[in-house]
Amino acid sequence: MNFCKECDEYISLYIDELLDEKTAEEFLNHAEQCSQCSAKLKAALYFAGLCREEEEVPLPGDFSEALHNRLEKLNDNRDISKRKHLFFIKNQKIIAGFSAAAVLVISLLAYNLLPDLGIMKKAYNTASTASDAEAAQSVETKKSEDTGNIGNNSNSSEVESGIKQNKDSGSTLMQDKESVQQSSGAAPDSNSTKRAFGEILPPEKKQSNDEEANLKTRKYQEKADAGADTAVNSSEPEDEAGAFSLTAGMAADSGTHISNFAELKVKLSQQGKELEAYRRLIKEIGAVELNNAGSNSAAVNQIEGADRLNNSGSSEEKAQPEYIDCYMTLSQYSRLKNQASKYNLEFGYKTDIIEKDISDIYNNLNNRKIEINNKITEASENGEDTSAYETEEAGLNEAMEKISDRKEIVVVRMYFGLS
Amino acid sequence: MRLENENILLTKARDGNIQAFEELTGSFYSRVYNICCRMLNNPEDAGEQAQEVFIKAFRYIKAFKGNCSVSTWLYRIATNVCLDYLRKNKNRKDISLEQNVYDDIKVKDMLISSSPGPEKLAELNAQRKAINDALSAMGEKSRLIIILRDFNGFSYDEIAEITQAPVGTVKSRISRARAELRDLLCEDKEHLFTDYVK
Numbered sequence: 329m330n331f332c333k334e335c336d337e338y339i340s341l342y343i344d345e346l347l348d349e350k351t352a353e354e355f356l357n358h359a360e361q362c363s364q365c366s367a368k369l370k371a372a373l374y375f376a377g378l379c380r381e382e383e384e385v386p387l388p389g390d391f392s393e394a395l396h397n398r399l400e401k402l403n404d405n406r407d408i409s410k411r412k413h414l415f416f417i418k419n420q421k422i423i424a425g426f427s428a429a430a431v432l433v434i435s436l437l438a439y440n441l442l443p444d445l446g447i448m449k450k451a452y453n454t455a456s457t458a459s460d461a462e463a464a465q466s467v468e469t470k471k472s473e474d475t476g477n478i479g480n481n482s483n484s485s486e487v488e489s490g491i492k493q494n495k496d497s498g499s500t501l502m503q504d505k506e507s508v509q510q511s512s513g514a515a516p517d518s519n520s521t522k523r524a525f526g527e528i529l530p531p532e533k534k535q536s537n538d539e540e541a542n543l544k545t546r547k548y549q550e551k552a553d554a555g556a557d558t559a560v561n562s563s564e565p566e567d568e569a570g571a572f573s574l575t576a577g578m579a580a581d582s583g584t585h586i587s588n589f590a591e592l593k594v595k596l597s598q599q600g601k602e603l604e605a606y607r608r609l610i611k612e613i614g615a616v617e618l619n620n621a622g623s624n625s626a627a628v629n630q631i632e633g634a635d636r637l638n639n640s641g642s643s644e645e646k647a648q649p650e651y652i653d654c655y656m657t658l659s660q661y662s663r664l665k666n667q668a669s670k671y672n673l674e675f676g677y678k679t680d681i682i683e684k685d686i687s688d689i690y691n692n693l694n695n696r697k698i699e700i701n702n703k704i705t706e707a708s709e710n711g712e713d714t715s716a717y718e719t720e721e722a723g724l725n726e727a728m729e730k731i732s733d734r735k736e737i738v739v740v741r742m743y744f745g746l747s
Numbered sequence: 748m749r750l751e752n753e754n755i756l757l758t759k760a761r762d763g764n765i766q767a768f769e770e771l772t773g774s775f776y777s778r779v780y781n782i783c784c785r786m787l788n789n790p791e792d793a794g795e796q797a798q799e800v801f802i803k804a805f806r807y808i809k810a811f812k813g814n815c816s817v818s819t820w821l822y823r824i825a826t827n828v829c830l831d832y833l834r835k836n837k838n839r840k841d842i843s844l845e846q847n848v849y850d851d852i853k854v855k856d857m858l859i860s861s862s863p864g865p866e867k868l869a870e871l872n873a874q875r876k877a878i879n880d881a882l883s884a885m886g887e888k889s890r891l892i893i894i895l896r897d898f899n900g901f902s903y904d905e906i907a908e909i910t911q912a913p914v915g916t917v918k919s920r921i922s923r924a925r926a927e928l929r930d931l932l933c934e935d936k937e938h939l940f941t942d943y944v945k
Binding site for chain 1: 769773777778790793794797802875878900922923928929933
């Protein structure tokens with residue numbers, strides 16, 4: 329044991345009587361021999377003794393009373409705090425309830441209001457603009473396919489009016505969206521919902537949405553067409569492939585017939601043989617007279633008599649017609665002009681080839697065809713010969729087909745007059 | 748019996764019964780006050796802080812788990828309150844206990860006299876003042892350990908519980924503190940303590 333080195337520890341333990349008897353004896357023996365350790369031991373014992381002898385400092389007289397008062401105050405504050413805490417908790421629940429209700433109401437309002445806001449309309453207008461462009465493009469495409477049709481104005485105007493009407497009824501389109509989807513059996517359109525909230529769709533989704541919008545646009549275009557008998561029946565299932573492809577040729581089913589049309593005139597001489605000469609010329613070039621069905625069959629002339637319908641402006645067969653309509657190809661039309669002199673005919677031009685609505689001519693042919701059909705039926709029932717009627721019917725069908733086709737066909741109206 | 752009584756008082760005190768609390772802790776008022784006096788070396792501050800000790804005890808009595816005695820718990824609060832106060836008020840000058848407790852006799856380089864009487868009393872006063880001054884010059888923890896061991900007579904185990912330190916640490920702290928006190932007293936005041944020298 330190195331008492332000198334650990335003198336302070338041994339002294340402290342010795343003072344507090346924590347050394348065992350043997351260690352204590354050895355330490356004391358060392359202290360008697362070591363002056364430093366001895367001095368330290370003595371000093372430590374003395375000072376420790378002084379500290380222990382120190383009397384307690386008396387408690388201030390008002391200590392207990394002052395403390396009591398403070399404790400009372402503390403207790404009172406505790407009660408107030410408790411009451412405040414409970415009050416706050418109660419209010420907190422009420423406030424929390426109101427807050428939750430307010431959040432719920434605002435959420436519901438936002439959900440209901442958002443579709444009516446400009447977000448949805450804006451999204452629709454964007455889609456309809458794209459669909460309008462596509463519809464217009466399809467119209468142009470169809471127009472280019474019909475090489476004989478120059479300026480298919482009336483049909484395209486109908487399409488454009490349909491587009492315009494579609495633009496103006498934007499909200500109507502969206503409201504009918506579901507009916508369209510239901511008729512097509514399409515799944516609920518989540519893309520439209522997303523559009524309602526102004527979400528930017530990826531290109532592929534946008535494209536599909538545009539196609540859908542185009543589909544709807546076509547449908548409403550057709551609905552907007554006046555007298556569109558063959559317009560899309562909404563009960564019919566939609567065929568996205570092309571059941572509703574918009575073509576100008578649909579005009580054929582709509583009752584309007586556009587054709588190349590030319591008006592010529594021939595001055596009648598005193599002999600009045602120009603009509604006969606013109607008919608010989610028509611026959612030579614292969615054109616077909618339209619308004620005088622009797623020119624194809626003498627039997628028909630005999631049967632029909634004076635009640636034969638024509639659009640010559642004259643109800644009597646033998647009277648000089650004001651004009652005669654024929655249809656011919658463009659090449660035949662050229663030959664008509666070239667061969668006129670051969671028959672001593674001088675053609676004057678009222679109009680050059682134009683596109684004109686010849687629905688009246690077509691409808692007259694159609695009416696005549698219906699009459700012939702009725703006569704065929706009647707003759708068959710009576711056991712009479714129907715070959716003449718059938719021949720005329722074939723001629724009428726051919727003429728109507730040509731007009732419907734109207735490719736390289738010109739309807740020529742030849743006027744016969746004194747001046 | 749005493750323990751049962753203590754438990755009953757403790758339960759009541761937890762419920763906010765001031766009387767029960769005072770009955771439970773009243774016997775420790777003086778000791779707590781003395782610890783504060785020795786630590787702070789200022790009677791006024793010692794009084795305020797001693798009350799603060801019991802206020803805190805009353806406030807947090809529900810947190811007292813009973814794993815030590817009430818006294819140990821109170822002394823622990825007291826030492827912590829004093830240490831916190833000393834750290835916050837490091838620059839504050841200590842007012843010597845001698846001015847309020849002892850006679851207003853300042854003894855400096857007094858000759859040592861073996862005769863009892865007033866002179867002896869003055870000598871003792873001088874010595875006490877010297878010890879208090881030395882304590883004030885010591886570190887907070889050394890001061891505390893001296894106060895707990897030598898002034899209040901707490902055992903090593905009690906000191907370990909109060910300071911929440913191992914007993915071995917307590918032993919080493921006591922030895923170092925005593926050595927420090929000795930050095931401080933023997934430096935300039937050796938002449939005041941010539942009895943042991945003799």
